Amino acid sequence: MDPVAALGEYQREALAAIEAADSPESIEAVRIEFLGKKKGRLRELQAVLGQVSPEERPVIGKQFNSVRNAVQTALESRQKQLSRPKQAADALDVTLPGSPPQLGTRHPVTQTLEEFRDIMGRFGFLVVDGPELEDDQHNFASLNIPEEHPARDPLENFYLATAAIAGRGLDEPPVLLRSQTSTVQIRVMEHTPPPVRIVSLGRVYRPDTIDATHHCMFHQMEGLMVGPDVTMAQLKTVLQLFARAYLGEDVAIRFRPSFFPFTEPSVEVDMKWGDIWLEIGGAGMVDPNVFRAVGYNPDEVSGFAFGLGIERFCMRRHNIPDIRWLYENDIRFLQQF
Numbered sequence: 001m002d003p004v005a006a007l008g009e010y011q012r013e014a015l016a017a018i019e020a021a022d023s024p025e026s027i028e029a030v031r032i033e034f035l036g037k038k039k040g041r042l043r044e045l046q047a048v049l050g051q052v053s054p055e056e057r058p059v060i061g062k063q064f065n066s067v068r069n070a071v072q073t074a075l076e077s078r079q080k081q082l083s084r085p086k087q088a089a090d091a092l093d094v095t096l097p098g099s100p101p102q103l104g105t106r107h108p109v110t111q112t113l114e115e116f117r118d119i120m121g122r123f124g125f126l127v128v129d130g131p132e133l134e135d136d137q138h139n140f141a142s143l144n145i146p147e148e149h150p151a152r153d154p155l156e157n158f159y160l161a162t163a164a165i166a167g168r169g170l171d172e173p174p175v176l177l178r179s180q181t182s183t184v185q186i187r188v189m190e191h192t193p194p195p196v197r198i199v200s201l202g203r204v205y206r207p208d209t210i211d212a213t214h215h216c217m218f219h220q221m222e223g224l225m226v227g228p229d230v231t232m233a234q235l236k237t238v239l240q241l242f243a244r245a246y247l248g249e250d251v252a253i254r255f256r257p258s259f260f261p262f263t264e265p266s267v268e269v270d271m272k273w274g275d276i277w278l279e280i281g282g283a284g285m286v287d288p289n290v291f292r293a294v295g296y297n298p299d300e301v302s303g304f305a306f307g308l309g310i311e312r313f314c315m316r317r318h319n320i321p322d323i324r325w326l327y328e329n330d331i332r333f334l335q336q337f
């Protein structure tokens with residue numbers, strides 16, 4: 001056989017076998033077959049080449065070496081590939097870039113609450129809390145809401161089946177989910193001598209029909225300031241400053257005459273935000289009957305109070321058209337804040 005052709009055939013076959021090998025065992029078999037020192041095919045070739053004429057020998061010898069080197073290199077690289085342990089499909093690849101943890105954000109209502117607390121705190125109002133489960137005394141009686149007042153109607157409130165509460169009898173005063181944060185005014189004054197300057201932010205509950213602007217639970221911010229001569233002008237100033245701090249300089253507020261049992265005189269508060277007048281709550285001068293109910297002397301102190309709806313502000317600022325979106329916990333909505 002022509003030695004050059006024999007070399008070419010050897011190389012082709014060797015490289016094909018190397019590529020076809022698919023395990024450490026099969027590549028070892030290929031190595032023995034093509035490069036084995038004792039009786040591999042390379043040895044056979046060497047024997048054939050030994051017979052070429054002395055003139056041809058240097059040329060053929062060179063070719064022999066380069067074929068051997070090529071096969072050797074290919075074999076070694078395939079050996080390396082096959083000796084690497086196969087990565088299990090679900091193995092942890094620590095070299096992959098990590099997936100960053102998704103950070104949550106605070107609920108838009110929580111953000112509003114925090115901002116309100118912050119603003120009122122800067123004005124020197126102490127932030128206090130009150131219970132959501134209330135009694136008749138704090139939700140109504142001490143707030144000068146008489147027995148027959150429609151605000152006490154069972155259809156307007158979430159009264160609890162008090163007999164089911166351990167230790168309470170059927171004849172004890174009713175317990176309800178508070179319908180307003182004004183309850184906290186009473187709780188504070190009961191325990192604190194004047195002067196008083198507080199705000200209280202929290203949930204209130206009413207069995208309203210739920211629609212785009214009503215829910216059975218929402219939030220209010222209650223404010224109360226009592227002292228020797230607190231005036232309505234101060235009430236308006238505080239609300240004006242509050243509106244500016246939250247909404248910006250170009251905000252106007254206005255009072256409209258109104259009625260609440262616990263204030264006299266009473267007003268509805270509107271804020272002009274952009275082109276829109278928004279009704280944001282009620283306010284007024286604390287009624288003398290409320291002072292009497294908590295043991296304050298109405299001849300010695302005066303005070304103002306206000307109660308603002310928090311969702312209103314939050315919805316207007318973020319352009320949220322439906323209050324229900326705030327309480328559906330849809331992540332696609334909440335992610336935007």
Ligand code: DAH
Nearest residue numbers: 180263282283284305306307
């Ligand atoms: N509690 C009233 C309500 O829920 C709002 C309110 C009005 C609170 C006048 C006040 C106030 O403190 O002075 O509708």
